[in-house]
Amino acid sequence: MTAAPSIAVGYASESGNAETLARHLTQLLHDQFQQQLPSQTLSITCLSLDDLAAQVAHADILLLISSTYGAGDIPSNGGHFLSELKAKRLQVQEKQMAVLALGDRAYDSFCQAGRDLYRLLAEQGAHVLVPLFEADTSFQPTYNQWLSRLLPRLGLAVPEKLLAFSKTYSAREPFLATLTHQHRLTSATADKDVRHYVLNISGAGIHYQAGDSIGVMPVNSRQRVEEVLAAAGLQGNEYCRRADGHDGPIAELLSRYIELTTPGQTMLQWLAEVTGAEWLQALLHPSQVQALCQFQFTADLAEVLRRVSGQVDPLQLLARQSGLLPRYYSLSASPLSHPDELHLTVATLSYSKQGATVQGTASGWLASLPLGSKVPVFLQPSPLFRLPEDPERDVIMIGPGTGIAPFRAFLHEREQLQAGGRNWLFFGERHRASHYLYQADLLRWQLRKELTRLDLAFSRDQAESVYVQHLLLQHAAEVFAWLENGACLYVCGDKTRMAADVDRALRQVLVEGGMSVADAGRYLLRLRMEKRYLRDVY
Template sequence: MQATGEQHVSNEQLQSLSGPELGRLLQAIEGLSTEQLNWASGYLAGISAGGHPARPVSTARQSAQVTILYASQTGNARSVAQRLADAAAASGIESRLLSAHEFKARRIADERLLILVVSTQGEGEVPENAESLYNYLTGRKPPDLSKLEFAVFGLGDSSYTHFCKAGVDFDQALEKLGGRRILERLDADVDFDSDFSVWLPNALQVLENRQPARQAVVLPLTPRQSVTQYNRDKPYPASLIENRRLTTDQALTDVHHLVLEIDPAAISYQAGDSLGVWFRNDPAQVDEILGLLALDGNTHVRLGDKSLSLSEALLEKRELSLLHPKVVSGWARHTDSGSLDKQLADKNELRRFAAERRFIDLIEAFPGRIEAQQLVDLLGPLQPRLYSIASSPAEYADEIHLTVSALQYEAHGRRHRGAASAYLSERLKPDDNLDVYVVDNDSFRLPDDPSTPVIMIGAGTGIAPFRSFLQQRASQENPGRNWLIFGNRHFHDDFLYQTDWIEHRRSGVLEKVSVAFSRDSEQRNYVQDRLFDEGPAVLEWLAQGAHIYVCGAIDMEKGVAESLQRIAIEYAGKTRLEAEEFYQNLRHQKRYLRDVY
């Protein structure tokens, strides 16, 4: 060691871990604090130096950079991509991590190593933030990718017909254009953590094999800097400070406004983002399941390397409200009833059967016997729920607001409640902590130019991001024109955030408000109908460069898209083909943006 504070590291000293070895190391250090990681790093470096004190040493090398792209609406793809990037860095592999929205599609031919992590949305569609890339790859003048090596990690839910279709489509497109596949495509199901843990060591080994030979390097002895990041795997404990009902007691839907307190130095968000929420299942339902299965909730079970009680596992770790076809198939092996055979024989029937039921419906209709450990192994992992953020950091830097509709419905002889929505609206109390993480939504952002006109179309709780948008616009100098089109059942019972819109109208931030309350007249009127009625004004705003934003149910958005094309035909004299092109041009120009579910 020299007096300059640097270490000369030989080629032999830079022998990196293999993919499997690195996988074991990452499992060993999972959950350690920053201080513990720093101590372990110094300790291992000390051993390497023959017992003498040493600073942390990182493996550095001349490398072939790998580009890791992620594309999803839920944040799962980003979580997987981030974990891959972290593991690559730990193995000395240089990488850059980008969302598909940030990636310049026309530069893809310059890439040499590409890993794409992509989820599937809607009816087998690619995510919004990957549309530009996919359209370029499948367009009339696609690039030559003969110098590209690639791999695709697909995310999906096998309970849907088009399982991982976006991953399949990207994988085929990249190969068709000359790209060389370095790993077989992985189609990961809802429980993607287990798939990722198997895939990661292989991916790292393949990437390591493509790195140039190591060279001796000089490592400066600088303290390790670490910034805590909160995400799906390491959520932030937000505190509930307000929970108030937005709808009247007579409303068919119980909608609540929640205010969560955050530390803006620890977790940040932008207008348009969503919040991932980890919740607890209903204790009463857990008790009923235990009773139906004659199981003791105090029995200890294992999930991974952790031991916990069966009750705790069902409350916090296992999915009870979203019934997966795999669970139905698995339960059939624990029941003597042959009546499940009909549902198992046809995949489409199995999907329909599972989609209409919860686990408690299944075990009540088809009784059986199962051991505690078998039960937690059968059930899938609890999945977080996403909610559009209803506040802007420009007005509430230390708060995040949510708009939560408490789902309730009758089915199979019992009254069901939304697993997450009931927890948030009923069981979560002021000062309780809620584990959350921000899901960036770069494909649903306000225009960079604040003077650009904006048309916002939302139904029900789809109004949430537009509350955020208008708070953001109110904070800007000389904001452009803003038009809100909102729909719900009844004016008196369901006009969400009415006082907010009145205040924005008074201040001049909100120029125009159009409403559609479907149950207040004999002829039902929805937001897509209201949009069509305003056809001439819509065309005027679009001529001024307006951007259109749509949030709500996917069927509603389809109606809005159809109304836009009808407007082009009725009020602009376009043919059906020209109207379709008019709509597609708005999408390609990023002037028609969706956040649908």
């Protein structure tokens, strides 16, 4: 037997799509080499990009599949690989490579992570097997096209049947769920309006797990649509074709497909070019990133239209404005306890813009819906935020505010599985009397011994604010003991402040347990690698 080239299949995946395709590709190559080239001994591995970084030198062919997360970022299990590649510390010269990029055309940073990988590999001397392929949310046809180009370059004939996909829903093709229940979780006098929603998905074939999220495609309010039409001097029946493929009467596009609150950077750049407006050119200068962000936060699409009235065709401007993006919510019930239902925990946003009080696009729309309304949804799996496979393992959950949502699902799941592991929840909000989310559920779980420990931080019920990170430090010895006993640790909620504060508190917990600061950092890193420190932050 002769040795075939060593192939490394790598993935960077946030929702699981890239990993699913990478594992399918690995199995396909294994099967096709056995059938078509039985005299060759195939060496093939399938790893996350971060795990692959240490093994790049041993591979002859790199086949990479990456999604894009956030503002053009690579998912967390590919960040180390990309950093090493940028620093030119990976031996990729003379290797053969192909990259499939997954993304969402509604975002300005469409497929940016995959583009970065492809560009850096090519710049550093890797040989291109096939050009970069870029797939939108309905990625299946593009994946099959990529395979049809890739397999012949590996000396393999293309099978008659490639990957047959079952029906999947996406932002472009959502399932219309039915709103069957909603109620307010905070009191009528509370300064926050947090609500519980139940959506019926019977017949959808949507199979979710505790820890997953759901994408909701909202509808812009009629008032906002009319404000934009007035600012643009349009009646609403004018035809418009957008770059994202949507076309039709502009009023319909404004209602369902165009972002009305935040002026998009791509549109602003086009506007600066065609108008030559100095204020725009200054705002878009690389040194004015903070000023641009502030403008996008405080201005809206109607204001931009008013400022350039008479200088451009408003339909051309609207054709280039960012698309209306889905909003993602952690599911707050397990399919084991509530089959054919999606439970959402949503804070109705309210803020001041242009001197007026504005509600969040999606949260305000949801709050306005009568029962029986249709809500366009699609599943956003979270394979990196799962309960431990061993039901006997303890779990520590830290979820202030609406961050409690996935932990309600976890507790439902553990209850249904009769899991033997202990459950400890840290929850925080402003006031016990008015902001205690899911109080009845938590008390029931306590009485049934499903919730072993419940520690509460109501920040404004005393002179000095108390948050969940303070509770971690108050119970440092016990938290440390649970971790040393193998507990899994979960954090959900605000990324900007809470998650960072909790991380610092955990490091202090470990230091108080006898570790040095450096050892505490390494300990948390090991927990991450073992999938025992998982975060769903936003």
